[in-house]
Amino acid sequence: MSKGYRKYFKKKIFWFIITFIVAVMLNFFLPRMMPGDPVNAILSKTLGNTTDAAAIQKQYEVYQQAFGLDKSLPEQFLIFCKNAIRGDFGLSFSQYPRSVSDIISSSIGWTLALQIPAIIVGWILGNVLGAVAAYRRKIWDKVVMPVSLFFSAVPAFGAAVVLLVIFGITLKWAPVNGAYDPGMIPNFSWEFISSVIRHYQLPFFSIVLISIGGQAVGMRSMSIYELNADYVKYSRFLGIKDKKIVRYVFRNAMLPQVTGLAMSIGSSVGGALVAETIFSYPGLGSTMYKAITASDYPLISATTLIITVMVLIASFLLDIIYAFIDPRVKAAQFD
Amino acid sequence: MKNILKSCLHSPRFMTGFILFIILLGIALFYPLFHPGNPLQMIGQNSFVEPGTYLSLYDANTVNLNGKTSTFIMDDAAVNRADSNISEADRQTMLAYLAAAGVDVSHLDTSHENLDSLVTLWQENYDSSKKVEGYTTSAKKRDLRTLNSRLLAALNAGEQTLLTKNGDEEVRTAVANNAYVRSNQVANVINLPLGTDNFGRDMMKELAAAIGTSLIIGLIAGTIATILGLVIGLLSGYLGGIVDDILMFVCNVFTVIPGFVLLILIYYSVGQEARGVTTCAIVIGITSWVWTARSVRSQVISLRNRDHVNLSKLSGHSLVRIIVTDILPYIASYVVMAFILQVSSGILAEAQLSLLGLGPKTTTTPTLGLMMNWAMLYNAHTQGYWWAYFPVIAVIALTSFSLNLMNTGLDQVFNPTLRD
Numbered sequence: 161m162s163k164g165y166r167k168y169f170k171k172k173i174f175w176f177i178i179t180f181i182v183a184v185m186l187n188f189f190l191p192r193m194m195p196g197d198p199v200n201a202i203l204s205k206t207l208g209n210t211t212d213a214a215a216i217q218k219q220y221e222v223y224q225q226a227f228g229l230d231k232s233l234p235e236q237f238l239i240f241c242k243n244a245i246r247g248d249f250g251l252s253f254s255q256y257p258r259s260v261s262d263i264i265s266s267s268i269g270w271t272l273a274l275q276i277p278a279i280i281v282g283w284i285l286g287n288v289l290g291a292v293a294a295y296r297r298k299i300w301d302k303v304v305m306p307v308s309l310f311f312s313a314v315p316a317f318g319a320a321v322v323l324l325v326i327f328g329i330t331l332k333w334a335p336v337n338g339a340y341d342p343g344m345i346p347n348f349s350w351e352f353i354s355s356v357i358r359h360y361q362l363p364f365f366s367i368v369l370i371s372i373g374g375q376a377v378g379m380r381s382m383s384i385y386e387l388n389a390d391y392v393k394y395s396r397f398l399g400i401k402d403k404k405i406v407r408y409v410f411r412n413a414m415l416p417q418v419t420g421l422a423m424s425i426g427s428s429v430g431g432a433l434v435a436e437t438i439f440s441y442p443g444l445g446s447t448m449y450k451a452i453t454a455s456d457y458p459l460i461s462a463t464t465l466i467i468t469v470m471v472l473i474a475s476f477l478l479d480i481i482y483a484f485i486d487p488r489v490k491a492a493q494f495d
Numbered sequence: 496m497k498n499i500l501k502s503c504l505h506s507p508r509f510m511t512g513f514i515l516f517i518i519l520l521g522i523a524l525f526y527p528l529f530h531p532g533n534p535l536q537m538i539g540q541n542s543f544v545e546p547g548t549y550l551s552l553y554d555a556n557t558v559n560l561n562g563k564t565s566t567f568i569m570d571d572a573a574v575n576r577a578d579s580n581i582s583e584a585d586r587q588t589m590l591a592y593l594a595a596a597g598v599d600v601s602h603l604d605t606s607h608e609n610l611d612s613l614v615t616l617w618q619e620n621y622d623s624s625k626k627v628e629g630y631t632t633s634a635k636k637r638d639l640r641t642l643n644s645r646l647l648a649a650l651n652a653g654e655q656t657l658l659t660k661n662g663d664e665e666v667r668t669a670v671a672n673n674a675y676v677r678s679n680q681v682a683n684v685i686n687l688p689l690g691t692d693n694f695g696r697d698m699m700k701e702l703a704a705a706i707g708t709s710l711i712i713g714l715i716a717g718t719i720a721t722i723l724g725l726v727i728g729l730l731s732g733y734l735g736g737i738v739d740d741i742l743m744f745v746c747n748v749f750t751v752i753p754g755f756v757l758l759i760l761i762y763y764s765v766g767q768e769a770r771g772v773t774t775c776a777i778v779i780g781i782t783s784w785v786w787t788a789r790s791v792r793s794q795v796i797s798l799r800n801r802d803h804v805n806l807s808k809l810s811g812h813s814l815v816r817i818i819v820t821d822i823l824p825y826i827a828s829y830v831v832m833a834f835i836l837q838v839s840s841g842i843l844a845e846a847q848l849s850l851l852g853l854g855p856k857t858t859t860t861p862t863l864g865l866m867m868n869w870a871m872l873y874n875a876h877t878q879g880y881w882w883a884y885f886p887v888i889a890v891i892a893l894t895s896f897s898l899n900l901m902n903t904g905l906d907q908v909f910n911p912t913l914r915d
Contacts, residue, residue: 426755
């Protein structure tokens with residue numbers, strides 16, 4: 161491994177760890193800044209009209225101890241971290257007595273299986289479209305550009321609803337609810353897998369559809385910028401074949417797109433998670449939606465934490481991939 | 496400045512976006528002026544009433560009783576009447592019967608255009624005494640007879656008799672089948688261009704108000720994000736050193752943490768009661784400044800060692816003055832563009848929050864996100880009430896499309912390498 165790689169990776173790992181710590185801290189402290197005493201809220205629900213002050217006080221202390229609220233904030237934070245590492249996020253309020261980690265582990269797979277392929281496919285298709293629009297100009301550019309611009313403006317949930325209504329309800333091409341037929345028990349039979357695939361289509365295409373637009377717009381302007389660069393003019397002057405030049409141009413234009421994906425993955429995941437709720441796809445988005453509507457705080461904070469960690473890992477991995485695509489990293493000229 | 500405005504006017508992208516935006520703004524500003532009243536008033540007792548103009552049946556009859564009707568002879572009145580009285584299922588039955596009776600109906604379907612020929616064929620071939628295979632049971636025969644009589648009633652509509660009470664006396668008034676009333680003769684007419692939502696509210700009124708509120712949210716969020724991003728970017732880029740390190744540290748951290756998650760967390764931490772429209776906008780603003788700050792910083796870094804800046808420094812100008820007169824003008828175009836994008840993403844962020852059930856707590860004004868949330872909660876999309884969700888999606892998409900168009904238009908104006 162060259163010196164350039166080592167320096168680059170060290171820097172990225174350092175940032176990954178720092179961001180991770182900040183994310184966990186925000187995740188812990190922000191919800192605890194919420195005005196009002198959560199214990200009091202629970203007390204008023206469970207005790208009802210009890211007026212016996214001593215009993216209330218006793219119950220209050222019981223709850224405080226149960227939730228660990230009798231300790232100081234930093235102490236609570238350490239306990240939270242310790243439990244989080246073990247995967248223990250407590251019990252869910254709304255799906256009692258299921259544990260939060262149980263709910264999350266049953267939904268995380270669906271989200272990963274849906275989002276990662278959809279984002280990658282959307283990214284590739286968008287880049288190809290943008291590059292072709294930049295290279296061919298004329299009709300391609302005239303049609304592809306405004307259409308991509310329009311699709312990048314459609315919110316993810318909007319695309320989801322429109323696809324659901326057209327292909328799911330009107331044309332009945334694909335089911336619109338859940339990840340597999342109700343009544344099925346997940347197993348490795350062909351029947352179950354085909355059901356999963358049928359349910360997969362609509363959420364998948366709605367996420368792909370909206371990510372294509374934004375990527376195409378970005379890739380187009382990047383490619384135009386590169387096509388106008390001096391090295392292209394010089395290569396043409398030298399008589400190098402167009403095909404060869406275009407390869408260089410798009411390789412260069414791709415680099416910012418990879419970084420762009422690493423940086424924008426956080427914002428695009430938000431939209432995609434909301435799209436999940438439209439199809440009641442049993443992933444993290446729907447879990448979060450259910451948790452929010454039921455004011456299930458342990459579940460909310462665990463989902464936000466898991467989403468943050470997933471996004472952090474995704475952008476970290478993209479940064480690593482970037483190092484192998486961009487020759488400048490290897491040459492150690494990277495600042 | 497004048498030149499920039501002129502080239503903006505010549506940019507087709509910018510102008511398309513601008514006109515679209517003005518139309519949306521116009522709806523938000525003027526629709527409530529012409530149709531005053533509380534946008535959240537529940538006027539309908541049924542939910543999801545279809546778009547259209549609703550005439551009060553009682554008042555239309557009153558017009559008739561007063562004898563103020565006009566008479567029109569319409570050739571297609573009978574067919575139209577049959578069209579609205581003979582249902583899709585009835586037409587299927589007619590087609591099936593005709594086919595069973597040996598009539599060639601392959602060129603016909605149940606559409607409005609074919610009704611005329613379908614009815615003619617039916618009248619030629621239907622005979623209650625004829626034995627047609629599959630239609631021999633008495634129940635089937637009875638069904639066909641009632642269908643036939645309904646059809647005949649619709650086609651040869653005579654007069655209808657209206658029975659009204661005048662004190663103890665019952666008055667019978669004839670309603671001719673060619674009597675018409677003008678819609679503004681009817682005392683009570685409700686115009687619902689987009690129908691009603693699940694609560695029975697006028698969707699159009701609600702939508703106009705929601706566009707306004709969402710634009711305000713976008714503007715507040717955009718302004719806060721742009722100002723924060725600008726200040727942080729300027730300080731970090733111009734001062735450099737430790738200030739830059741600290742600010743960029745914060746920036747780096749917040750680029751990777753999903754703004755969406757941050758939004759949910761902060762939004763939760765302000766508590767239920769405080770979650771109004773303004774708070775929502777402010778929270779969106781303070782979670783989305785990072786991009787602006789990054790880009791402003793990189794531009795400032797390329798500017799800070801230019802000759803004219805150095806000259807100002809040598810002349811002893813203050814920091815504020817250098818930034819305002821020597822740096823800001825160079826990045827102004829960029830800041831305007833960033834602001835436009837921030838407005839658009841602010842509107843989108845509100846919609847996403849609302850869809851998750853974290854929308855602004857308000858009882859006085861709708862937002863685009865809340866409207867979408869209500870439509871989804873009451874399953875408007877699965878039940879085919881397109882007017883309850885589609886206009887909202889279209890408006891959100893068009894608003895952000897118009898802003899994006901303006902942005903790329905400006906990009907071409909300010910950045911000559913992108914020009915065609």
